[in-house]
Amino acid sequence: MNDLLKRAKEIRDEVRIGRNTASRVGGLLVDIVGQVGGAGTFVPLGSILLNEFDDLTEPGYYTYSLQDGTGEINGILVISSHGYSVTSQKRYELDGVYQRTFTDEGWEGWGDEFIFKLRTYIDNDTVYWDGNNQVIKAKGGVLETISIRISINPANVGQCTISAIGDIINVVESEDKSNYYITAAKTGTVTIKVIPKDGYQVQKLNVDQVSQGSVSEYTFENLASDHTMYVWMEEMLVQTDTDFLIRSDKPSVYYSGLGECIAAIKEDYPDKLTKDIMISCVKKAMEIRGSQWNSTYGIWTSTLTDWNKDSLYTLTINGNDLYTINCRWLGGLLFENVDNLFIKGVSMLNYCNFSGASSPEELAAIMVRSNDATDKVKNVALHNCKFNGYYTDSSGKQWHTWYCLRLKNVSNALIDSLKSATKLFSVLLASKRPLITELADK
Numbered sequence: 001m002n003d004l005l006k007r008a009k010e011i012r013d014e015v016r017i018g019r020n021t022a023s024r025v026g027g028l029l030v031d032i033v034g035q036v037g038g039a040g041t042f043v044p045l046g047s048i049l050l051n052e053f054d055d056l057t058e059p060g061y062y063t064y065s066l067q068d069g070t071g072e073i074n075g076i077l078v079i080s081s082h083g084y085s086v087t088s089q090k091r092y093e094l095d096g097v098y099q100r101t102f103t104d105e106g107w108e109g110w111g112d113e114f115i116f117k118l119r120t121y122i123d124n125d126t127v128y129w130d131g132n133n134q135v136i137k138a139k140g141g142v143l144e145t146i147s148i149r150i151s152i153n154p155a156n157v158g159q160c161t162i163s164a165i166g167d168i169i170n171v172v173e174s175e176d177k178s179n180y181y182i183t184a185a186k187t188g189t190v191t192i193k194v195i196p197k198d199g200y201q202v203q204k205l206n207v208d209q210v211s212q213g214s215v216s217e218y219t220f221e222n223l224a225s226d227h228t229m230y231v232w233m234e235e236m237l238v239q240t241d242t243d244f245l246i247r248s249d250k251p252s253v254y255y256s257g258l259g260e261c262i263a264a265i266k267e268d269y270p271d272k273l274t275k276d277i278m279i280s281c282v283k284k285a286m287e288i289r290g291s292q293w294n295s296t297y298g299i300w301t302s303t304l305t306d307w308n309k310d311s312l313y314t315l316t317i318n319g320n321d322l323y324t325i326n327c328r329w330l331g332g333l334l335f336e337n338v339d340n341l342f343i344k345g346v347s348m349l350n351y352c353n354f355s356g357a358s359s360p361e362e363l364a365a366i367m368v369r370s371n372d373a374t375d376k377v378k379n380v381a382l383h384n385c386k387f388n389g390y391y392t393d394s395s396g397k398q399w400h401t402w403y404c405l406r407l408k409n410v411s412n413a414l415i416d417s418l419k420s421a422t423k424l425f426s427v428l429l430a431s432k433r434p435l436i437t438e439l440a441d442k
Contacts, residue, residue, distance in 0.1 A: 156233035244285035257293035281323035319346035351389035
């Protein structure tokens with residue numbers, strides 16, 4: 001017995017210096033049980049699968065060769081009973097010691113005893129665990145953190161909540177829910193989501209005092225410094241005007257938004273038109289950006305991209321002086337890489353470009369552009385359209401916006417009899433100068 005005590009002390013000392021001693025512990029246990037006598041007889045299980053341990057509940061000592069698909073693992077199994085119907089199993093193997101307990105729901109998963117002891121005695125604020133609480137992921141030293149403060153405009157408190165996912169350490173909200181304080185790991189990634197209450201939507205979101213438009217989500221990547229976010233909310237506008245647009249090739253079909261009408265045309269003519277088509281407004285109506293009819297277009301009210309190139313036919317949008325598009329302080333109509341376009345008799349209201357800045361991107365009431373200077377958009381005409389846009393600065397003062405119309409990389413453009421609340425037209429020239437016949441004040 002003295003020899004066994006000596007070996008136990010040696011193993012204890014090796015544990016202190018971090019050596020893997022699971023196999024030596026197992027060997028010592030074998031010898032101890034051998035000297036105890038009959039009560040400690042080992043039962044050989046032979047070759048066994050891991051899930052077959054589920055059927056072993058009789059207290060005792062067992063030896064086994066575990067077949068896990070990668071070869072044999074020799075080990076010792078100790079089954080113990082602790083009070084009424086509480087049973088535990090402990091496996092001693094070369095690479096570690098594993099344990100689990102039988103509960104009302106059955107056997108728990110195997111846990112690493114070394115990990116279990118670490119979780120019991122160390123500061124969990126400085127150690128990261130995987131989803132199964134099995135793997136330590138720690139860089140050591142002090143964890144560097146970043147702070148993100150999200151503030152809700154006082155008039156909008158209660159109209160939304162904030163959620164955060166990613167490398168989050170904790171989230172604290174103020175008692176009145178006007179501010180959220182997020183602590184995240186430095187160099188990490190965090191996504192902030194604004195969750196509107198029923199009947200509300202994001203009007204504008206600023207990140208570090210820079211407007212991101214009416215987006216409800218923002219991702220910070222490779223966090224290096226503290227950040228701020230400010231949120232404005234507004235009531236969700238419901239567009240009441242419906243069934244006001246028709247198309248010349250299917251005059252019996254009515255549409256409640258230009259975007260859905262254009263999408264239907266593009267579906268019928270996937271690459272380009274095979275005949276001239278006119279979209280016409282048949283009654284006085286206002287389309288509202290972000291409404292139930294065009295919410296998929298984000299910062300634009302309608303978009304059409306990569307279509308009708310080099311076609312012989314024209315898409316005409318005829319508002320008949322009945323059709324108003326309320327851009328709600330962001331973008332109106334975007335046409336990108338689209339040839340042969342004619343817009344007339346349309347009024348554009350409340351478009352905005354944030355005092356001439358290009359954030360979140362270049363905006364306009366009507367934007368026609370090519371993203372390739374060597375492949376310009378061809379044949380664009382606008383006639384008898386009206387523009388009235390403004391933005392509100394941080395002090396609440398309203399200013400008329402720039403860029404009601406933008407043409408970029410466009411050749412053969414005709415602009416005729418446009419009316420604006422200001423003379424602030426921006427036409428970005430292509431290689432050929434557009435023909436501007438008349439710009440009139442409102």
